[in-house]
Amino acid sequence: MRTDSYSQLGFNRDDFAILIDAENNNRFGVPIQIIEFLGEDAEASVHFKQLGQNNKRILSEQLRLEYFASNAGTLAEFYRDYLQYLQEIADKGEVDAILQAATLFYTWAFRGTEDCMQAMGFALEYFQRASEQGAAEASYQLAEMYRRIINPDYDLYFQHHREKNLQYYLRQSAQQGHCIGQYQLAYSFEYGQHGFTQDDGKALYWYQQAADQDNPQALNNLGDKYERGKGVKRDYTQAAHYYQRSANHDIVEAIYNLGRLYLRGLGVEKDEVKGRALLTQAANRYYLPARRKLKSLDKK
Template sequence: MIRAALCLAALSIGGAALAQGSLSELERAADEGVPAAQRALAERLLSGDGLLPNYARAAELLRAAAAAGDPAAQNRLGQMLHDGLGVPQDRAAALRWFASAAEAGQPEHLHDYATVLEADDPARAAELYARAAETGHVPSMTSLGVLLQDGRGVAQDPAAARLRYEAASAAGDMRATNNLGLLYVRGDGVAQDYAKAFALFTEAAEAGSRQAMTNLGVMYENGFGTAVDEARAAELYRMGAAGPVAGSDPGLTRDPRLLPVLPDALDSLRQSAQAGDPIAEYQLALLLAEQGDFAALREAATLFRAAAEAGHGPSMANLGRLYFLGLGVPQDFVLGQMWLLLAQRAGTDTAALALAFGKRPTNEQIAEAQSRAMARLE
């Protein structure tokens, strides 16, 4: 059992403060078979909004709501079946649910169905994208433009692709802005215009499109639409490849409430840690983990575990990281995932760790981690 002494009295998970009453009402409505409540509760279980993530339970709720005819639940269940998240992967069943959801005509559902069909049936995907685009769904405008540009599922028509890209770009879709720039670079459906392409790539890059940053780097390197600037090109290439990357280690999680430990306080810190003070255990573990040698990491893992068992969120996050990396403990993705889930439940921001390590466990390992985490909270 994890003692809650150090947990925040009111948790904030995923940036949304949770009112316990509203969750109770939602759970009661879901138990009574209200499809919208079942879907809403499932979304909280998927995101960890106010309660521990539980993909299997979310899938059960979505299946009930989907069977009752809720299009949004049908679409979400299709996504889970397609990805094998919380349920065995079943592409055929996923397509059936995507199709059911799309029958209601919501542009988002038409778009999602088209996306999963695109590789095997681009003609049908193009039809669905077109229906969604007619309602003003911006991502569908861009996706239809890509099919028109490439001639997949439809006759190749760069000029028609340009019209879709222009409409989506005007609505703020930077993928469309970048693709429009590529048309001007190549002269596809438009007169070749490096200056225009340069302006479009600049707009998309300044809005954060990493693909556009790379393309803008090419323009600077070759002097297309601008003067040659190899230094600027190199900078843009770095920016295009930068940002949070899945698999990269974000390092140790700090507790923003605590000040750094002064060197002359180490002796008293160790004494407090030996006496079972969770904060001292965490702070000492942090110092040991930063040393990086095996003995120090092993002691750090022991201390992080003690503080984690006392309910300290950052210690849970750090212990999970050690398990994922096999530092000071045997590598164990189930335990790593379990401690990250518990850290999130304790109010610690685990987004960077989830990005770094989230794809390492299998769906089966994730389900086991969720089960173990729930058992610890009972």
């Protein structure tokens, strides 16, 4: 194993490495970026291998990059060297290293680099350690693991109390500030999914938390709550406000919803031309409610 500054290359042909952004204190190469150095010109032109995808990228001289590298003969061996490096740091309690180790094990479980069962078990253990130290991303990944894992090879770790654990980690990720976790918790309350009791008030609260972090879909769903008066007093002005913010992120449902309000002058000044334009924009992206609405307008 070696870690040196990027300007002091010294790689051999076909060496692997993980880039580390020293300027932003990213010591663990997140996301994992595997480099294959193909020759002496590698400092100017680098071929990235990220989860099997090859991308060419020219590195700026202004970037202060470091690398982790080993003399492993295969990518699988390199991952094991990198994991050992992570575990040495993780064992000291550094949460970023724990989270990165969990992510690496999780990747292995799905890529077949290691024994799937063993890798998934380690991923679960490391994500739990990171979650206990307040890492919102770890809590969210745990919720996703309990929600999505259906492969029988992995079920040993998830078949018991799956719904209870999903609820726990989804709540935890939301409380720790994970934007997508907040949105998914809100959605679960809105529709009574994953064992959560349907509750418009709680859905509104968590949509608001996610919207405060500018989550595009949460902004649209919050607008819908205000438009329909679900969990909150009906307020078309607020509905239009949140639909507009969501539409600014190019969410087609929000574009359609905003168009409807303009057609009727709800929360905004009535503007049929603008309303139709928004509906047409959504319809051109194959959003069926917009197409149906335009068709009904054309019949009038």
